[in-house]
Amino acid sequence: xxxxxxxxxxxxxxxxxxxxxxxxxxxxxxxxxxxxxxxxxxxxxxxxxxxxxxxxxxxxxxxxxxxxxxxxxxxxxxxxxxxxxxxxxxxxxxxxxxxxxxxxxxxxxxxxxxxxxxxxxxxxxxxxxxxxxxxxxxxxxxxxxxxxxxxxxxxxxxxxxxxxxxxxxxxxxxxxxxxxxxxxxxxxxxxxxxxxxxxxxxxxxxxxxxxxxxxxxxxxxxxxxxxxxxxxxxxxxxxxxxxxxxxxxxxxxxxxxxxxxxxxxxxxxxxxxxxxxxxxxxxxxxxxxxxxxxxxxxxxxxxxxxxxxxxxxxxxxxxxxxxxxxxxxxxxxxxxxxxxxxxxxxxxxxxxxxxxxxxx
Ligand SMILES: *Cc1c(COP(=O)(O)O)cnc(C)c1O
Numbered sequence: 535x536x537x538x539x540x541x542x543x544x545x546x547x548x549x550x551x552x553x554x555x556x557x558x559x560x561x562x563x564x565x566x567x568x569x570x571x572x573x574x575x576x577x578x579x580x581x582x583x584x585x586x587x588x589x590x591x592x593x594x595x596x597x598x599x600x601x602x603x604x605x606x607x608x609x610x611x612x613x614x615x616x617x618x619x620x621x622x623x624x625x626x627x628x629x630x631x632x633x634x635x636x637x638x639x640x641x642x643x644x645x646x647x648x649x650x651x652x653x654x655x656x657x658x659x660x661x662x663x664x665x666x667x668x669x670x671x672x673x674x675x676x677x678x679x680x681x682x683x684x685x686x687x688x689x690x691x692x693x694x695x696x697x698x699x700x701x702x703x704x705x706x707x708x709x710x711x712x713x714x715x716x717x718x719x720x721x722x723x724x725x726x727x728x729x730x731x732x733x734x735x736x737x738x739x740x741x742x743x744x745x746x747x748x749x750x751x752x753x754x755x756x757x758x759x760x761x762x763x764x765x766x767x768x769x770x771x772x773x774x775x776x777x778x779x780x781x782x783x784x785x786x787x788x789x790x791x792x793x794x795x796x797x798x799x800x801x802x803x804x805x806x807x808x809x810x811x812x813x814x815x816x817x818x819x820x821x822x823x824x825x826x827x828x829x830x831x832x833x834x835x836x837x838x839x840x841x842x843x844x845x846x847x848x849x850x851x852x853x854x855x856x857x858x859x860x861x862x863x864x865x866x867x868x869x870x871x872x873x874x875x876x877x878x879x880x881x882x883x884x885x886x887x888x889x890x891x892x893x894x
Contacts, residue, residue: 602753
């Protein structure tokens with residue numbers, strides 16, 4: 535049976551052109567061919583991240599860098615800003631790395647309050663903050679600029695930002711906001727298959743990393759910097775993914791970033807309008823809603839899993855039935871990557887057709 539098209543928020547649907555690009559020849563990574571490939575994606579990725587800093591390519595999923603950032607940067611104590619499955623788990627990962635960690639925990643779906651961050655950091659003792667920009671499990675888009683401005687008030691505190699489901703869907707200007715680490719995996723907003731992640735570091739972050747004991751090898755920021763200077767990666771990279779990344783970056787630049795951001799806004803507005811039209815309540819409050827997905831509360835009178843299954847089996851589209859502790863109580867629909875008004879409308883057509891059968 536054909537696999538369904540993914541409208542779940544990650545991994546997402548991958549374009550045939552991307553798969554085709556990934557079939558390029560395997561090349562030795564310590565040679566001119568790879569260096570050329572590596573260098574070719576830099577300007578485009580720097581444009582998307584709005585940075586003059588290098589964009590490192592790392593062969594792991596996002597969690598590699600999420601954990602690695604703590605091992606490179608957290609010497610005293612990390613403040614984890616938690617409000618969903620990914621941000622909450624980061625707190626657990628910090629502790630499992632043996633780091634001292636404290637959390638600001640908000641209700642799932644709610645945004646992080648920059649004032650609360652200021653109050654907590656004012657207590658002193660912190661040197662790192664983690665923030666999930668777009669909490670993919672709840673559809674909440676956190677106020678990145680405001681939180682970054684607060685963290686910047688505290689010298690010696692570095693801000694690590696996860697943009698897994700927002701990078702290239704909304705602007706995340708690294709230099710302008712004064713971020714210290716920006717990271718993302720490629721299987722969500724960038725619409726590649728899973729297996730590669732990207733990250734940018736500030737000079738401050740590199741300086742801190744260079745002095746950190748026990749930061750290991752695979753995610754060592756200093757190793758990434760050193761190899762970057764030769765257009766290379768510390769260890770053997772996922773070369774097919776980098777071919778695919780090159781294809782996607784070219785595609786994004788051809789579309790134009792402002793157009794790409796506008797397309798996400800339009801398709802997301804349609805999604806929210808469709809949901810509101812059915813009385814589906816958004817888990818995230820107005821003003822803090824993701825532009826790349828929607829997370830909606832499951833009404834009591836809906837057989838959600840039956841509905842999702844029928845849409846998959848009868849129409850070949852897959853949406854998601856909630857993640858983490860809100861599984862079954864919410865559902866999520868992605869508009870990230872390559873979706874357009876037309877493809878979203880096709881999905882809504884399928885969802886609408888099946889919905890009446892599963893209203894109890
Ligand atoms: C999916 C996701 C992750 C985890 O990514 P992996 O690819 O599983 O490592 C982290 N943060 C956010 C916001 C995500 O959506």
